[in-house]
Each structure stands twice: as C-alpha cells, then as structure tokens.
Amino acid sequence: xANRPQPSFPEPDTQHFWDGCxxxxxxxxxxxxxxVVFYPRGHxxxxxxxxxxxxxxxxxxxxxxxxxxxxNRMPGFQELGAYAVAYVDLDEGFRMMSTIxxxxxxxxxxxxxxxxxxxFEEQAGDxxxxxxxxxxx
Amino acid sequence: xxxxxxxxxxxxxxxxxxxxxxxxxMQIKADSMKRALDDAGLDWGDVDGLYDALDGEGGGGxxxxxxxxxxxxxxxxxxxxxxxxEFHASHALRDIAAGRCNVAVTTYGSTAASMRVPxxxxxxxxxxxxWQQNMEAPYGGTLISNYAMVAHRHMHEYGTTTxxxxxxxxxxxxHAMRNPEAVKAMTDLQFVKVDEITVEDVLESxxxxxxxxxxxxxxxxxxxxxxxxVSPEIARDIKKKPVWIIGxxxxxxxxxxxxxxxxxxxxxxxxxxYGQAGVTPDExxxxxxxxxxxxxxxxxxxxxxxxxxxxxxxxxEDGHLAFDQPGLTLNTDGGGLSSxxxxxxGLFLLLESVRQLRGxxxxxVDGAKLAVAHGNGGLLGGxxxxxxxxxxxx
Numbered sequence: 001x002a003n004r005p006q007p008s009f010p011e012p013d014t015q016h017f018w019d020g021c022x023x024x025x026x027x028x029x030x031x032x033x034x035x036v037v038f039y040p041r042g043h044x045x046x047x048x049x050x051x052x053x054x055x056x057x058x059x060x061x062x063x064x065x066x067x068x069x070x071x072n073r074m075p076g077f078q079e080l081g082a083y084a085v086a087y088v089d090l091d092e093g094f095r096m097m098s099t100i101x102x103x104x105x106x107x108x109x110x111x112x113x114x115x116x117x118x119x120f121e122e123q124a125g126d127x128x129x130x131x132x133x134x135x136x137x
Numbered sequence: 138x139x140x141x142x143x144x145x146x147x148x149x150x151x152x153x154x155x156x157x158x159x160x161x162x163m164q165i166k167a168d169s170m171k172r173a174l175d176d177a178g179l180d181w182g183d184v185d186g187l188y189d190a191l192d193g194e195g196g197g198g199x200x201x202x203x204x205x206x207x208x209x210x211x212x213x214x215x216x217x218x219x220x221x222x223e224f225h226a227s228h229a230l231r232d233i234a235a236g237r238c239n240v241a242v243t244t245y246g247s248t249a250a251s252m253r254v255p256x257x258x259x260x261x262x263x264x265x266x267x268w269q270q271n272m273e274a275p276y277g278g279t280l281i282s283n284y285a286m287v288a289h290r291h292m293h294e295y296g297t298t299t300x301x302x303x304x305x306x307x308x309x310x311x312h313a314m315r316n317p318e319a320v321k322a323m324t325d326l327q328f329v330k331v332d333e334i335t336v337e338d339v340l341e342s343x344x345x346x347x348x349x350x351x352x353x354x355x356x357x358x359x360x361x362x363x364x365x366x367v368s369p370e371i372a373r374d375i376k377k378k379p380v381w382i383i384g385x386x387x388x389x390x391x392x393x394x395x396x397x398x399x400x401x402x403x404x405x406x407x408x409x410x411y412g413q414a415g416v417t418p419d420e421x422x423x424x425x426x427x428x429x430x431x432x433x434x435x436x437x438x439x440x441x442x443x444x445x446x447x448x449x450x451x452x453x454e455d456g457h458l459a460f461d462q463p464g465l466t467l468n469t470d471g472g473g474l475s476s477x478x479x480x481x482x483g484l485f486l487l488l489e490s491v492r493q494l495r496g497x498x499x500x501x502v503d504g505a506k507l508a509v510a511h512g513n514g515g516l517l518g519g520x521x522x523x524x525x526x527x528x529x530x531x
Contacts, residue, residue, distance in 0.1 A: 004275040004276070004277070005274040005275050005277075006275070007266070007270075007271035007272075007274070007275070008266035008270070008271065009266060010266070011266040011267065011268065011271050013268040013271075014268055014271040014272060017272075018271070036394055038394055039268055039269060039272045040268065040272075041268060064290065064398070065286040065287070065289045065290035065293070065398060065518075066286060066289060067278075067281075067282035067283075067285035067286045067288075067289060067346045067347050067348075067349075068282075068344075068346065068347040069277060069278070069279055069281075069282045069346050070343070070344055070345055070346060070347070071258045071279070071281075071345050071346070072258055072259075072277055072279050073255045073258050073259050074259060074277065074279075076277075077277040080277070083277065085276050085277065085278040085282050085283075085286070086286075087286060087392070087398070087518075089394075089395070093394055093395065094394045095392060095393070095394050095395065095396070096272065097272065097273045097276055097278065097392075098276060099276050099277070107347055112289065112290065112293040113293075131275045
C-alpha cells in the first residue's frame with residue numbers, strides 16, 4: 001500500500017516515541033511512582049507531575065479488541081482490502097491502537113486474547129517513520 | 138416524588154427534510170428556532186439565552202447570534218459532539234434556575250447528506266498534529282470501526298450476539314415506519330428497503346466494520362431543529378404543556394490503560410441525572426438513546442441502569458424496545474438508524490422525549506410520564522462524552 005499516514009511534527013509529546021520507532025524500540029513512560037503513562041505526554045496522568053521516565057517495551061502483548069475495516073474512503077486505505085484495527089494491551093500495562101498483520105484473512109484469523117508482538121513496518125521515503133504494527137506469535 | 142420544577146422545554150421543532158439541497162445549515166437553525174418559538178407561543182425577541190454546539194457555516198456560536206439578530210444575556214457554546222444538546226439542556230436547567238436567563242434556545246443545522254460528508258467511513262486523523270492523532274492516524278481506523286471494537290469486546294465478555302443487537306435496528310425501524318418524516322427520509326436517501334425489517338435483514342446486510350452490519354449503522358442525512366428552554370414563570374403561559382427538565386448528568390470517558398471499553402461515560406452521567414431527578418430507572422417510560430450504532434444503544438441500556446452490565450442481550454430477548462411491547466420503550470421517532478442523523482443526533486433525543494410526554498408521538502406510549510434522553514458524543518471506543526437528561530410531564 002501507499003505509506004500509512006505519518007505522525008506530524010512539531011508535536012512535543014510524541015516525538016520521542018516516534019524517534020524510538022526509528023531505533024526499533026517501542027517506548028512508553030512511567031512516573032516516579034511507577035504508574036504507566038501512555039499515550040506519551042509531558043505529565044503523569046495520575047499525579048500531574050512532570051519528569052516522566054522513558055522505558056522500552058518488550059513489544060509483547062494481547063489483543064484487547066479489534067475490528068476489521070471493510071470500507072474506508074480515506075486515500076491510502078480505500079484501495080486496501082479488509083484490514084484490522086486493534087487495541088493491543090502490552091505486557092508492561094499500556095494499551096495502544098495498532099493493526100494486526102501477517103494473517104491471511106483478518107476477518108477469521110484474529111481474535112480477542114491473541115498473543116502478538118510488535119514489528120516496525122518500514123515506510124517509503126528516507127525520513128519516514130516506521131509504523132509499529134503487531135503480528136501473532 | 139419530590140421533583141423540582143426549575144426549567145422546562147416549552148417549544149420544539151424538527152426540520153422535516155433529510156435531503157435539503159440549496160439550504161444552508163444556518164438557515165435550518167434560524168428556521169427551526171422560529172418554529173420552535175411558535176410552538177411555544179413565544180416571540181423572537183423573547184430569547185435571552187443562546188446555547189450552540191458551534192455547528193453551521195461560519196462556526197456558529199458568536200456568529201449565530203449575529204446571524205439571528207439577537208443579543209442574548211447568556212451565551213454557551215458547549216461542543217462535546219453529538220451529546221452537546223443534552224449538555225445544553227443540563228446547562229439550561231442550571232442557568233435558568235440561577236436566574237441567568239428565562240427563554241433560551243438551542244439550534245442545530247446540518248447538510249451532511251447534501252455535502253456528501255463520509256462521517257462513518259471517511260477515516261480519521263486528518264486534523265493535523267496532536268498527541269492523539271499522532272498515535273492513531275497511521276492505522277486507518279474509522280468512526281464505525283471504533284464503535285465496532287466495543288461491540289467485539291462486549292460479545293467476547295458477555296456472549297452478546299449480532300442477533301440480539303439486530304433487534305435494536307428492528308424495533309427502531311418499526312417506529313420509523315410510523316413516522317411520515319422518517320419514511321420520507323429513507324425514501325429520499327434511497328434506502329434499499331423502506332419497510333419494516335427483520336433480524337435476518339440485518340444479518341444479511343453487508344458488514345461495514347466487523348462485527349457491525351450496514352443496518353446497525355445510522356444514516357447520514359441533512360436536518361436540524363431547535364428546542365426552547367424556559368423558566369417556570371414563562372412555562373405557565375405557553376401554548377402547550379411544559380415538559381420539565383428534572384435532572385441532568387455529564388461525564389467523559391476515554392481510552393485508558395487497562396480500562397473497560399464496554400462501559401461508557403453514561404455509567405457516570407446517568408446516576409447523577411437520576412439522583413438530581415429523584416427517580417430510578419424502573420420508573421422511566423421512554424428511553425431516547427443515541428443510536429449511532431446498535432452497540433451504542435446496547436451499552437447505554439446497561440449504563441442507564443435498565444439492566445446489569447453484560448445482560449443487555451437477555452434484556453432485549455425478554456421483549457422491550459418497541460412501543461407496543463410492555464416495558465421500556467426505545468427511540469420512538471425511528472432514531473438515527475431510520476429517521477434522522479445529520480451528525481449530532483442529541484437534539485432529536487430531547488425533541489421526541491417532549492413529543493412523548495406531550496402525547497404527540499407517532500408511536501405514542503399511553504400515559505408516558507418520564508423520559509430519559511441520553512446522548513453520546515465522540516467515539517464510544519475512544520474519547521467520548523455522555524449527557525443524560527431526565528424529563529417529566531406534569
């Protein structure tokens with residue numbers, strides 16, 4: 001397919017996350033009390049404190065829920081066949097939106113509770129950010 | 138019941154056309170305001186409060202007062218998606234009780250159908266850089282797939298079936314076929330079948346985003362309307378009997394690490410509304426629930442307390458929803474599924490509640506005294522709002 005939509009910058013909260021994708025790292029934050037913060041932000045969503053730490057996820061997780069999109073009129077997706085959108089619960093305790101790849105038929109081969117692992121889908125263009133997607137393990 | 142009578146809905150209007158080429162959203166808003174005031178027996182110059190969800194060409198709000206040519210002493214531009222109008226009713230109750238205004242109006246206008254806006258399938262993430270867009274845009278999620286993710290999880294956790302969810306579409310269509318404006322809407326929007334539907338019809342319609350079928354999705358129409366909120370003093374002299382706003386609740390919910398996607402903001406807004414109203418769910422006659430999709434209604438039936446979390450499938454099988462069935466009655470105007478969905482349906486939930494409590498519905502429930510209008514704005518499986526309003530007839 002054509003490139004997936006890329007993140008847009010300047011956007012200070014998510015820059016470090018996307019820089020991590022170029023390094024093959026799925027990055028997430030924790031506050032000083034160990035609370036997991038995701039999507040990336042400048043403050044703890046539990047305490048409001050700044051000064052979060054960055055960590056690297058194992059990339060292993062579980063499909064919390066998903067849908068298979070049969071119709072999308074957005075350029076780049078409208079020509080694509082059926083594809084999955086999912087919430088994946090990473091083992092470190094954060095939930096991210098992503099897609100499930102590497103299945104022959106997304107309408108039958110994906111299920112809630114499925115174990116998946118992250119991989120970084122390369123996008124065309126020298127400066128393009130690879131997109132973190134998940135494949136069943 | 139010790140219900141307070143602090144504010145009422147005195148006049149309503151629903152713009153009759155769902156395909157209105159050559160008409161602007163602002164014209165729909167102004168026309169609807171005039172007709173809602175006529176319905177109440179009030180004048181243009183009586184309006185001293187204006188609520189607006191920032192819809193219409195030019196962005197509404199400040200521009201709407203200028204367009205209408207009024208100078209309200211209260212201006213509230215709460216925009217929280219499709220539930221904005223439940224928030225407006227909530228704020229009108231608060232503001233009128235505080236003496237901030239006596240005759241307030243909320244209006245809505247949209248030409249989504251004529252402008253061919255692909256609300257459900259257009260994809261998201263075109264809004265420019267933001268912390269959330271940057272994390273979600275690459276995956277091609279649509280509005281429908283977001284709600285569909287809730288449906289999948291609900292089915293997984295509680296065994297809810299498509300057959301059960303389809304009953305929501307079936308009952309709603311039954312009501313729509315009794316509503317001439319809904320029949321015209323489905324005709325003008327070229328529905329394949331303008332007739333009552335069966336569970337099989339729903340199951341045989343194409344899947345838009347698994348597990349949601351076409352007939353579980355609301356239409357995209359033009360349309361709009363208006364509601365007039367008044368103080369008890371004004372309510373004494375209006376043309377029709379007032380419908381009282383006796384309780385309201387507001388909440389928001391969003392994707393959270395480890396969160397439960399099958400429970401909506403309604404689980405927070407509804408208890409607040411019931412508490413203020415001094416009523417319980419089993420006393421409610423009419424439930425006007427935002428039916429963007431079948432799953433939206435299913436989740437809200439639970440979150441509004443009509444059955445326990447996870448039990449909506451059985452609740453539906455027990456026979457409810459249609460106006461000629463015993464028990465709770467749902468969306469008697471035909472809903473967004475089969476009558477009217479120009480993008481923000483919350484207003485119509487208030488309007489049909491008023492019709493029921495006045496005895497004016499096309500699918501009238503005899504002796505209806507209490508209605509709940511519950512709007513859901515935004516994305517049920519992501520960031521959304523819940524606005525609950527309890528309405529009562531004298």
